[in-house]
Amino acid sequence: MTTKIVNSIKYIIIFSIVLMSVIACEKDFENIGVGLVDNDLFVPKQATFEVVSYNKNVDSSRIFSNNPHLLGVTKDKNFGLLKASIVAQVNLATINFTENMSIDAVILDIPYYSTALESNSDGTPNFQLDSIIGNQDLEFDLKVYRNNTYLNSLDPENPELSKKYYSDETYSKGELLFTTSEFKPNKNDTVYIVERKFLDGDPSTVDDRDTIKPATVAPSIKIPLDTTFFRTHFIDQQNSGAFDSNDNFINYFRGLIIEADGTDGSLMTLAMSNATMTFYYSNIVLTNESESTGDLNGDGDTDDTDVPVKTKQTAIFSLSGLKTGIYTRDYTLAEDSNINTYLSNPDTINGEDKLFVQGAAGSVAVVDLLKGIGEEQLEEIRSENWLINDASLTFYVESDVDTIIPYKLYLYNYDEHTQILDAMTEFQLNQFNGVLEKTEDNKPLKYKFTITDYISEVLKSDDPLSFNKLAIKVYHTGDDPTAESDTNIKDYSWNPKGVILKGNKLASPTDEKRLKLEIFYTVNNE
Template sequence: MTKKIVSSIKYIAIFSTVLLGIISCEKDFENVGVGLVDNELFTTESQSFEVVAYNENVTRSQISTSNPHLLGVINDDKFGLLKSSVIAQLSLGSISFTDNMSIDAVVLDIPYYTTQLENNSGGTPNFELDSIFGKEDEEFMLSVYENGTYLNNLDPLDPTQGKKYYSNDSYTKKDLLYSGLFKPNANDTVLYVKRNFLDGDANTVDDTDTIKSATISPSIKIPLDTTFFRTNFIDQQNSGAFDSNDNFKNYFRGLIIEADGTDGSIMNLAMSNATMTFYYSNIVLTDETTTTGDLNGDGDTDDEDVPVKTKQTAIFPLSGVITDTYNRDYSEATSDIYTKLMSPDTSNGEESLYIQGAAGSIAVVELFKGLDETQFEEIKNKNWLINGAKLSLYIETQEDTIIPQQLFLYNYDAHTQILDAMTEASLREFEGVLRRDDDNKPLKYEFTITDYISEVLKSDESLSLNKLAIKVAHSSASFSDAPTSTLDTIVKDYSWNPKGVVVKGNNLINTDEQRLKLEIFYTVINE
């Protein structure tokens, strides 16, 4: 392949010193060429090129068990209504069922993500809930069902591959285990369990346990229907369902934790640390180490092998497959997002671009629009040395507060990282991090795509362009949009960040300065 002048070896000797200066200034494109104006060998210039950018609806996102999970309801003027529910398998707890068991409580416990603040004046731990969005003081309906759909770890069509779960999958709801109004509570750090069956009389409270986690951090505590577990767990003790973890997961297929309503808040939750706990009483035979007092009323304390009803606990971790469902309703939005997602103007582009995670929407960008093949070839033959190229997305409403801190740009056609994701990652230029103005208001996101544009302009192929896409960036311990190695090129379709932002597109009329366009900074060799 014939190389264009942007990479030609014959200029390396002449411009090696100059290039060092150019590279050092790459972060500040506006200053490229400062102090070099009098050099007669070259000229540094810049030029803007038209792009077409429009919205695309994301109908589903892949859900990973190890990623943060969304639960709740949020209603946004621009993006409409989002409801997210969680579906989770349970692992078999360490428990031996007997006919003498009596269940005091079954509690589903889901920890919040929190930050511990300074203790209150009385020394009480003080927490702030993290990763929660929307109206925290507004209640929404929270229900828990038995899941009737088997959650398979392997793909039934190809057992050599893990099964993929998506946000638009459907699940069968069976018995209702809980339903009630809910709102997040940073002070929910203690659980009180009434023990009713120690004396065999369910009408009396024999003792009350105060349950705190080791970290005393807040969590969602949901009381489940004890009658259901008596019928479906204790009374099925000889069915074989509890002989192994595989048998158990096939018999009891997990929980559906469903959020419903018209507004409220939505939370990222630490589902990997969630549990379902049995608090129960059971008859055990005492031994020498547990005997205290006269247990059988025979006048002495030598009461070994006396049957005594004791308080016990069994924990069933939420583990295995954990997934979410996202339910969106754009009719609740006061904006024109529905029209822009369902009927995007792919020819002229849009004035506003809606970018949101959680199976929301992305922006698609087509470069060098308006140029025919001949015009594009003329640009490629202009002897440009590309110093920088960037896309700037200005935020439409600076008063917005629930906006993502970072966007991510990638190759839309191939669904892969572009070259700059590797070469510019250490400089944090490519990443599309939110930039603020002098008043600390959100201003814009900026992407550096210098290497991508250089590759395009030195290619011999005509109009060798791909569409680009911009989505909300995601990062967790198990997955990040940013590449982790030179072989990490495939962009995953995970999307658990519910934040969204509206940015200005290319089809603006009165604010040309903030219109989305491609800016290229280059050096021209004076021959």
């Protein structure tokens, strides 16, 4: 009992000492804070600097095989017409061609990006197609050609490097394998019926119908290709050596060109990494009657072996090899007839009132901060040793009625094609931003970038960073650095969306929505 009392008293004494220490520390902190304020050693200030910004046309975008790929046609009031086509290699399938083969169907299957919704009232699956812009109810032309241009994985001029493919390249078209003028996206395109006509050797009758659907049901584009072509160029060429290896096959059959055309419609982002070209065919298989269901050759018994029987078979050719695309733009169909002037002849001295930012071989906005601040003022600021608390660039959307605009833009070092400092230092804190901000009634308002670290480095007096030009482009997945050492920036964007922003040269020089650099800083009054 005595021991418990002693321990209790000991803990009370220790707690009292700690509490008194904390109170004393708090008084010390309060006194220090009062001293700083009263002495006026550091004074917070704000400065606004003009910025020169102008448009830069992007003639072509680099297209990687593992990126999502664009297919379709869309007309936008701000940017005119955009047509996107796909060029893709086809890899050799596991298949043994024979003289007795009969092709029932060859189906090119390209999955949509989609989201499964609650099933329909009749129990059938229901989907929403994702990553599609434009009018999905408008039909446009879709054609599939044999590609006669070899897609080389290595750069012919330097075989140590990979070959780069861009959106303005041309490809030689071979035979036409499919054409329609009535294509539009279809969320219900989840199955395909293959009519088997050659099981009995009579192509005039349908012997069976197979319902083809994936294990996980999802919508995809299913294009029936010309079976006569594949009979002539595949089965009839089985002894040519073209099918001895995948390399031989790719050199022989160089892939497909999937071409979209028209004056309006929709533009789809497709999962080409999962696309396939599937042969549905019949072939003679030697079968043992005792393992079958009956008399296969009609001789009255069921014990014959090696009976030739027409059998349904399938071979899947993947499109997992090299893939690229073709983008074609027509700005003459935009509502603003001056867009070509903005892009091809920008005012790089005084800046522009409108900035056109669009992906998929569109345009970027170049931002010249040094022209806005000036060399003389820059040296004066550096001599004052500003402590930068916050620095930002804000880009206001030109029209709040625009709805199909990027949810995010990206700021980078235009001169060196590298990440801006804040993109690397803040990449885990999500402070760099560039995400579209909206009004209370959900209309697009502005994009804001916090560039505090970058401005701190270029304004410091000792060993400052160079004042490089910056640029704004449409963001796409992969732009964010994965680590602080990831300094390179991919200055292309496959995202086809675009937005018009207010520039620096507005009608009213005091317009608060003009592009400007805002800095909050602290100076030492000693």
